[in-house]
């Protein structure tokens with residue numbers, strides 16, 4: 001069994017990813033799609049709100065209206081299109097979100113400090129959460145019966161609200177709970193690149209040491225990979241844009257974080 | 261076990277419907293929501309296309325863009341909001357659509373004749389389907405393990421496309437396959453009204469005879485109820501707008517179509 | 521504007537604002553014909569049977 | 577426009593375009609104060625501790 005994370009920028013390659021998954025069932029596929037949320041928010045007249053933290057980090061703020069678009073695009077459009085692509089190939093697939101079950105339970109930041117007009121201000125936290133709990137009984141039930149699961153990165157908040165969660169975090173936490181043979185994280189990069197060279201193999205300890213030297217995005221991914229590998233799961237960070245992303249990852253492509 | 265259809269106009273009463281369902285698990289809840297599709301299509305700049313049949317019947321045409329909104333609103337927003345309402349009450353619920361599994365397989369009309377500028381014209385059929393096949397293995401698996409299922413009325417077309425299907429038809433076909441104790445069809449009417457009086461009890465044969473005397477909408481609902489009752493399932497057509505819609509239906513409210 | 525009936529070969533008058541998919545009747549042989557477009561030209565072919573039943 | 581510091585009672589100057597949730601420092605006692613609005617008036621209360629950590 002494997003968990004596969006398909007990043008938003010590799011969704012265009014879903015036909016080939018799906019074909020490659022046929023021979024690697026059962027699997028849980030966690031997908032991204034945040035870029036599409038931006039596009040559909042614009043179409044629906046929802047202006048993106050960018051907030052700045054006191055230390056100067058700018059980030060997108062998920063307000064209630066944008067969360068609604070997130071649910072529609074991720075749990076609706078993207079999820080069902082991936083499910084359809086899999087069923088096209090005869091692969092039994094059931095698409096849910098982390099809200100369903102519930103599968104993923106997350107904590108929302110209640111209030112955050114932002115900088116507006118050069119002054120500090122407290123505003124309610126956006127509809128974004130950090131995953132606190134993972135429930136997998138229903139996933140095991142489906143996987144054990146030959147169904148594959150496609151999961152949208154939404155979670156149930158501890159106050160009952162729906163929250164958007166990071167897809168890498170969702171895939172990682174699911175992997176630590178499900179203990180698959182592999183977690184394969186597909187994105188638009190070939191793996192961890194250091195000094196222009198692909199790093200092909202790391203222990204969890206090496207991955208953590210290396211993470212601090214990497215840029216935003218990859219550093220978090222590598223920290224999560226290290227965590228998952230520590231729980232005994234082999235993790236591969238590799239490209240989702242090649243013809244056979246799963247086969248290549250299993251054959252050594254990308255960066256492998258191996259339980260020590 | 262029961263199958264409950266919650267029509268689009270009773271979605272506003274989901275909190276009370278959900279509360280009433282707590283004591284009637286497990287269940288499959290099939291929901292509507294087409295009115296919301298109209299609203300969101302408008303917000304997304306998708307103009308509704310109304311077509312006229314040669315016999316003068318005007319109807320909404322689901323083109324590719326509107327189907328996309330349908331998937332986002334029904335399988336995304338409405339489905340996950342209902343799931344959340346159920347989980348709020350401690351009810352384990354998993355939201356899928358008929359595409360998932362697949363559960364519902366439908367046939368799309370390939371070409372239809374419409375009247376435009378007073379002249380007859382052949383156009384491709386809209387993305388709407390008639391359900392041809394129902395697969396329930398994964399539903400039984402979930403129901404038998406204590407999970408309830410919330411289903412959006414989408415189907416997989418025989419050509420692999422996604423199709424919107426009638427919610428009453430989806431609930432009826434699922435009932436004929438799953439053989440629940442009850443199929444309860446909740447809408448904004450109290451039941452079958454004849455000469456100003458509620459008809460409280462019908463055999464399948466009586467229901468079919470009566471159907472031809474009723475207006476559009478209720479006639480189809482009653483024909484489907486008769487079909488389902490013939491397969492041995494008790495069907496109730498009743499109001500989803502009261503405080504305890506399920507309890508009242510089981511206690512005799514609405515129109516009951518009873519297997520003869 | 522006119523096109524040839526594929527059944528009897530007679531010329532069939534097309535409306536000025538003819539639409540692809542439009543159904544016409546050949547005035548000579550009575551066949552129901554469907555307009556289709558090919559390389560910017562409107563042509564006629566025999567119309568297949570399509571029921572009035574709109575299903576759902 | 578000014579409001580009273582809930583800690584030391586001193587008057588605290590509010591910006592002309594003051595925003596609900598805005599954080600100010602009391603010039604007298606140094607406390608971090610949060611602006612809140614009540615019945616159209618801006619008032620001050622002690623700000624609770626909120627970490628800089630933005631999580632994801």
Ligand SMILES: [Zn+2]
Nearest residue numbers: 525528546549
């Ligand atoms: Zn002719």
Ligand SMILES: [Zn+2]
Nearest residue numbers: 581584602605
């Ligand atoms: Zn003070």
